[in-house]
Structure formats: C-alpha cells, structure tokens
Amino acid sequence: MAYAALVSLLQTIEEFPGPVRQITVVLQGKASCLLGILEDSSRKSSSSIKPLDGKIRDASFEAQDIIDTHISSQALSKSAGCGVGSCFWEIISALQDIFPAIHLCQTWTDVKGLQKVIDEFDSILEDLSKVNDGKEEAPGQGSSLAAGSSKSAPSNKIAVVGLDPDMMHIKDRLTGSPLKLDIISIVGMGGIGKTTLARNHYNDSLIEYYFDTRAWVVVSQDYHIKEMFTSLVGSTREVGDELNQRSIEELALRLYKNLKGRRYLIVMDDVWDTKVWDEVKRFFPDDNNGSRIILTTRQSKVAMYANVESPSHQMSLLSPESSWDLLRKTVFGKKDCPSALEKIGRIIAQNCKGLPLAVVVIGGLLSKAHDNKQEDWEHIASNVNSIIMRNDSDQLERILYLSYNSLPHHLKACFLYMGVFPEDKEISVSQLIKLWVAEGFVKPLTPKSFEEVAEDYFEDLSDRSLIQVQRRSSNGRVKTCIIHDMLRELCIKEAQEEKFIQVINRHIRLSPQGRNNQRRMSIHSNGLPYIEEFEASYIRSLLYFYNNSLLESQLSSLPMRCRLLKVLDALTIHFREFPIGIVELIHLRYLGFSYRGRVKFPASISKLLNLQTLIVLRGSNLYLPISIWKMPKLRHLLFTNGVFDYPCPTQVLGKDLVVLQNLQTLSGAINFRCTKNVFEIMPNLKKLGVSYIHDGHTNSSSYEFDNFIYLHQLETLKCLFTAEDFEAARPSHVNLAFPPSLKKLSLKGFKIPWEKMTIFGSLPNLEVLKLTEIAFEGSLWEPREGEFTKLKFLLIELRSLEHWKVNPEHFPQLQHLCLCYCFKLVAIPFEIGEIQTLEMLELYECPDSIVESAMLIQEEQQSMGNDGLRVRVFSTSDYVI
Incomplete structure (x- = not known):
C-alpha cells in the first residue's frame, strides 16, 4: 500500500503546507521521487521495491499523521480561543510566514517528526539504489512461470461440469466458418475454468483429427520470449536440446515454416499483456484453411487487441446445480453421494458462488475428511470461504494472488x-x-x-x-x-496484513497487534463495543453497514476519539437530528448518513472545509443553510429532499461566498432556484437533479428553466414537475433552454406541447431521453429531420400520445426504445424497425396492438437477415426507470 500512502501524503502536503513550509517542500520532493520509482517499477514488472513497500507505507502514514494532527490542533485552538488568545494565533501564523524560525513547542516536535520521515525516505532511496545497481532484469524477461516444455498441455482430457454450452460454442468456432485464421479469446476471472475449457478442446479426438498440427504454450505474467517460441516449435514438429541453442529469430522463422500450409491449432494460455501478441502474431501464417488460435486471458483488453473483429467468449460462473454436480464428482468420483450428505453438500456447493476452482478445492478438502462425517461437512459449509483461503488451498491462493500481485x-x-x-x-x-x-x-x-x-x-x-x-x-x-x-x-486477508482495512463482524475481532495500526474500519455487525479496544486516533475511515438503536448515541464520541477521520459512511444509521459533533471533524472528505423526519443543517457545517462528498438520504425535507455555499472543495451533493437557503445576488461573488469550481453533482434539490446568479456559483456542474411542486399560482416565468443554458459543463439533467393537486394545471409556456453539452435528459410532468420538441431534438450531444408522466402533452408527435442525431436511448411514458410519425433518418443512432403505459398509442411506427442501429424494443404495460406491432417489426427484420433486434415485454411489477 506504499503507492496509495504516498499519493494521499502528497495531496495532503499540497493542500496544507504543514508546520514549516521549508521542511514539507523537502518531504514533498522525497515522496514524489519514491512515487515515481513505484510507477516505474509497475511498468517494468520490477520486484525490487516489494521488500521496502511496508517501510514506505509506514513512513508516509507517520508524516500524514503529523501534518493532520498539527492542522487539527491549530483549528481546535483557534475555535476555542477568544480575544487575545485568538489574536495570538493569528499573529503567530503571520510571523511564521515571515520568520520561519519562530515556532511553538508543538511545531518543533512536528518538525523533528517530519525530519525523521525524511531520513527514513533517504534510507529507502539508498537501499533502492543498491538493489538497482545492475540487478534489475529487463522487462518481459522475468524468471517465474516462464513458458516451456514443463508447462505443456496435459495429455489427458479432464472431466468438466457445467461447461456444455461453452464447449459447443468453442467447438463450432474451431471447426466452422470462416476459413481465414480466427483468434478465439476466452475471457474470465482466475479459477473460472478458461484453461479447462481450452484444454478439453485441445485434447478432443475430433479436434486432434481435424487439425494437422497443434501447439500449446502457457504464457503467464512473466514470460520469456525465447522459451515461448521454443515451446511452440517443439510442439509443432521439432524436439531436442538443439532448439535451446537457436536465437529468437531462428526459432520464430522455424515456427512459421512448420505452420505454413497446414491447418493448425495454437493455444496461448494465460496471456496478460498485449505485447505478447505483438511478438508472435506475424509468425502465424494465414493460408485460408481454417487454422485457429485459442487465447485465454483475464483481461478483456488483451482479447479485444488480439481480435477486434470477433467477439470474445466470456466465461460464466456455474449454476448451483452444476456446482453441486462438480463437487459430487470431485469428492466421490463415479460413486453415489450418501443421501445424508446431499443436502449439506448442495449448500457447500452453493457457497462456492459458482467458481469452479473453489468447488474443486473444497471437494479436495472434503474427500480427505475422515469417513465423510456429517459434522465435518456442516463445519465446512459454514466456513467455506475462510477455509478455502486458510487451509490447503495453494492452488486457489496462487491463482487469485497472481491476479492481485500483477x-x-x-x-x-x-x-x-x-x-x-x-x-x-x-x-x-x-x-x-x-x-x-x-x-x-x-x-x-x-x-x-x-x-x-x-x-x-x-x-x-x-x-x-x-x-x-x-x-x-x-x-x-x-x-x-x-x-x-x-x-x-x-481483499480482507491482504488488507488486514497491510494495515489497510479491518473488517469487523460477529466472527472477527481485532487482534492485539491490529488495535493500534488499522487505518480503516468497516463495521458489518454490532462492532461498536470493539471501538473501545483500539487506538482510534489512527482511524481515517469508518464505514457502517449495520444499524441498531445504540449506534446514533455511540457515534457522538467520534469527534473526540477519531479527530483525523476523513471518511464517514453511516448511511445505514438513521439519525433523529443532525449529529452536531461531526462538524468538528475538519478533515472529513466524505460524509454519508440517513435521518428520520425533518432535519436542519447548522450553519457550522461550513467548518468542514475539506468535504468533497455529502450524501444525506431518507426522511422528509432537509434544510441546508446559506453557509453550504462557503465550502470550496465540495464535489458531490446528493440528497433525498434538499431545500436550500440562497444568497442574494450581491452576495454571489462576494467575500463571504466562493465559486464552487469543483462541484460536479447536485441531486435531490427541491424547488431549486435556477437563476443565473446561483448557477454562477457552480460553473462546472455535470449532473443536476431537481424537482418542483407547483402550487397552482406561481407564474411560469419564475422558474427560469431557460437558465440551464449557463451550466456549460452539464451532461445529465433530471427535472421533475408535480402539482399539489394532480389534476391542477401546470404552468403553461415554460421557457426551456439547455447547454449543448447535455447528454442525458429526464423530464416529468411538464405538459410541454410537441411543437417544442425541436428544442430537445437540436441538442447535438443528447444520447438518452426519458419522457415520463405527461412530460409532453398532445396526441401527435412528428419529429423533424436532422434532429436527435446522437440519441441512443429513448423512453416514452406518455398516456396521451396516439400517433407517432417516424422515418429512419429521425433517429439514426437509436439503439434502445422503451415504451411504458402508452395506452392510446395505436402502434409502433413500422419505420422504427428500419433504424439499422436498433437493438432492443422494451414494452411495459402496453396495449396488445403495440406488442403485436413490435413482433411484426422483429419478424420483418429477421426475414431480412437482421437477427440482432430483440423484443421484451414486461408487466407492471417489472417496471423500473
């Protein structure tokens, strides 16, 4: 976790220079140097940094603790001071800028602490310098898991379960069209069965007969180019020690000659890097004779890189039934499972979550159980996940850790x-x-x-x-x-060892060693009694996924115990009133909680100057003070029902308020004022969600929806309009204007006449349009040519729409059309089916005539050879926008 610790430290230094600017500049330089080395080591697949990872992490933690504690102490002193005391802190702060030698006693302690970290960084850099003096291997020349004869494909075909559809699909691609060379990529997570699937085809007697020659090579993460070619050449025709004496160029040329004119099958197993394909692809001749290459990989980008023309084969997890079938065969072979064990065995299989390798590992464990006692099986059923990671699971751990370590x-x-x-x-x-x-x-x-x-x-x-x-x-x-x-x-196992995350639930308690060094706590059950057991000053993140009646009161002690907290996710805890102590956590960057009833935020919320994300859910209206506009680092504000206090126009750019340059998301605002002055406060907003309740009297011009155009970076807008009385008239002639940056638009309840649809159709980047609950009013919609040039998704939930006149040029990029509750619409325009990009027609609670028209469109397209259009019909219970 050295990299993450260094990135976080550098962000902290950039935001807060620390007790003495000169020394933090030096610290910043050392940390940046180490960060650069880490990034370089990733590119070179270097392992020289790994032994020093823990030292870099711990030193970075120490430096960040010193700086953050210093900031908290000063903030606490300033807030507690008054009169001369407050003035004293201001004078000291000013003098430090002019005379760096003037410090408080605490500052001297901080300086010494930071100097100690700098010395540690110097020591680490010196160690790295010694290691790198001629000892680094060139990229791609690592020594572990190199391809070679020792890793050739086993000769026997192994039993598979649950892979029948995969087997048929791959076999069809191996022996069917086209005749040109085809690369078949099998993609999936470690342990899902990619190699097993490839191996069973490779050793299939029909496949062996069909192809003139075959070759299998395991590439792996660290590969030798020469050994890879040696293995391929040896598999195709030649064997012997003389191959090892040849150069890479000679081996590559020999491979090409061995394959030329023959129908061949090559399996490249466990490919991690696109560079591998670049190294070998030109030596696979294409003689238009049905040759094939199977490539297995965990990375989709590798699969796409090798063959952009054909889709890769994505492996799926096993079904519960297939998992049980595989487990039963692994434990008992051809014998029957005792009836007393079948029920618990099925539970064990289901707990393996469809991962074939997990099933096989657990099956191996069960096959060694003494006399297959039921209590042994029950114990494994309740602890399957931890047993796989803890007991004799070298194979599984090696595969999973290989993904992580890479x-x-x-x-x-x-x-x-x-x-x-x-x-x-x-x-x-x-x-x-x-x-x-x-x-x-x-x-x-x-x-x-x-x-x-x-x-x-x-x-x-x-x-x-x-x-x-x-x-x-x-x-x-x-x-x-x-x-x-x-x-x-x-993740949990490695994170705990790395002092990165500690998960607490009813099965896990903090170890004595972990009580004083865990940076992040994730509470999955009633873990709060354990808080008294650890040193809370180390905690930077608390995430709660559990709730009971005691949590609200117990969390009130957080400001005193976890003063350096940066992340507090308490969305599962329902507060009755705003937890006022939270405003003392000045380092908070992320705050999420839920509440009951109405809550009014205090003006002191603005003390959280570092807050980036604020999420407040549930309950009725949440009232936000004007001080919310004084928090410059806000990036995301998400509410269920947020009611804002607004600055007057003369305050907008005044000294008391700031321009929220970083604010990207504002969601869940009620009756939000769309004035130009308010939008000037948030010029870089990308996502806006607002709703309005019309009282039946407010003039339509007061809503000022035409000011959306001043949000020049806006990409997503959700605007909902309701009336206090559903039958009450909405304001007519609402002015609307949107910025050209808009990509996704959802409208509800406006009763806009269809004549104004050209406002939406002319948006040059609009990709998604959702019209629900009388967003538009009228019986006829006839789009104009040249509109909706980039629209890909269209949802219409309009009960008044009767006729829709369309030609394919109206929606040239449309992929997905969804119709909901369109009870008066006679039929889907037949021309919709002529849109070449259309992939899906979804119908929710629509009349039979619409369903019939959709089916006719699909049949017509199928008769013309277009099998890509799908039609799905749903009931009301399925309808989710």
Missing part, C-alpha cells in the same frame, strides 16, 4: 478496498469512485478530473476480471458491480 501499484489499494463492502453486496460504482477519491487513492492526471481517472481505474480492474459488472445505466455506463466472495476474502 496489479500496478495504483490499482492495488482500489482493489483491496472492495473488501470493505459486505459479502454479496451490489456496489454502486458511483459511490465506489467517490470513496476512492476521498480516500486519496487517485492521482490527478491533467486534464482529467479525479473521478475520470477513478473510472479508468475501475475499467482496468473490470477488464482484469477482478470486478464483475452487474448492471448498466441507460447510457451504457456501469451502474453497479459485485466482487466474487473468493476475491473478497483475498
């Missing part, structure tokens, strides 16, 4: 952080990214924002099959994800 330094902390979430939790990617940023894991990369860099981190972890995408939003972006239980166990 991560570049900047991804390791992000991956281990997945362990803070409860088992099987569906994780919001948006929340995860905000947490990564608040934790200081993300290194800024101009011109990208912290969040954009964090999204790149997430995609990288997903490509490596370490995180599984669960759901996507309407614009195709990942909405939620999950992590397999086995990988989560790895």
